Amino acid sequence: MTAADWLERWQQGRIGFHRQAPHSALEAYWGRLELASDAKILVPLCGKSRDMRWLVERGHPVLGIELSPLAVEQFVAESDQPVLRYRQPGPGKSEFDCTRQGSVELWCGDFFRFQVDHAAELAGFYDRAALIALPLAARQRYAHQLAQLLLPDRRGLLITLIHDDPERGPPFSVTHEEVESLMSPNFELTLVDVSEVDDGLTESVWKMVRRGPTS
Ligand SMILES: C[S@@+](CC[C@H](N)C(=O)[O-])C[C@H]1O[C@@H](n2cnc3c(N)ncnc32)[C@H](O)[C@@H]1O
Incomplete structure (x- = not known):
């Protein structure tokens, strides 16, 4: 894609x-993250997800890309x-067209061009159907970008899917081994739930905490 x-x-x-x-x-x-209710949450590849409104209803400012x-x-x-x-600069001469409504800020553009210096205030993240929307090479870039954007101890939920055809997607099948290999160099991972959501479709929920320089 x-x-x-x-x-x-x-x-x-x-x-x-x-x-x-x-x-x-x-x-x-979400409660397992133990984030302050005013913690700002990054939602990469956010679509028009209602999950963003759920987060806002609990007090979180949201930054969706x-x-x-x-x-x-x-x-x-x-x-x-x-x-x-309004507009915000991206790398080089690129720009993001931004839209704010209440506590939701949506940046329209490529997540891979979102820059670290906009990210200091981010306290957490939420990924549903972002990592699994991407093919393998892009998943590696995504894991790297997420780690670059989050300071130590920043945390979030990641929801992944496994199905029986590694070539088919999106959603792409992302095994537990792949999540660990992509994320564990930079995040402490806890698998909080695994459930069969459909015939041949397994959903996994991960708590991720950005490792500090010494962890
Ligand atoms: C599978 S959808 C999931 C949307 C949302 N997370 C949800 O749960 O409904 C993936 C979304 O990522 C967007 N997308 C794909 N590549 C992107 C990129 N590089 N930067 C920003 N958004 C991207 C697509 O337009 C699409 O809306």
Whole structure:
């Protein structure tokens, strides 16, 4: 899947990944992170996920990053709260088109161009269908980028899927061994839940804590 493929999916409304209700694992396991309720949460590859509203309802400011402007527009259209638009610089001459609505800030652009200096205030993250949306080489870049963006002790939830065809995706099948190999150099990982969500589809929920320089 290239960026153009994702943009086309949004244009054609092929967004079967979008859920109408907050993810059950978010509701069940977010508390395990023990984050302050005002902790700002990064949501990479956020789509127009309702999970962001769930986080906001619990007091968290949210910073979502999403390629598709349609996703951003559809997200803000679901609320009557006023919208503020502005730009933020990316690397080189690139820019992100940003949209703020209440405590949600959506940066429209490529997550891999999101820069570390915007990230100091990030206290946590939430990944549902972000890592597993990416093919293998991009998953390696994603793990690296996430580690670059988060200071020691920053923490989050990662939700992954395993299915029987490593070539098929998205969602891509990401085994526990792969999660460990991608993430454990920079994060302490705890597998908090594994469940069969469909025939041949296993969902895993991970708590991740960014390692410090000495951990
Ligand atoms: C499988 S969807 C998941 C969306 C959301 N996390 C959810 O749970 O509904 C993946 C999303 O990532 C976006 N995306 C893909 N590559 C991206 C990138 N490099 N930077 C930012 N967003 C990206 C796609 O447009 C799509 O909305």
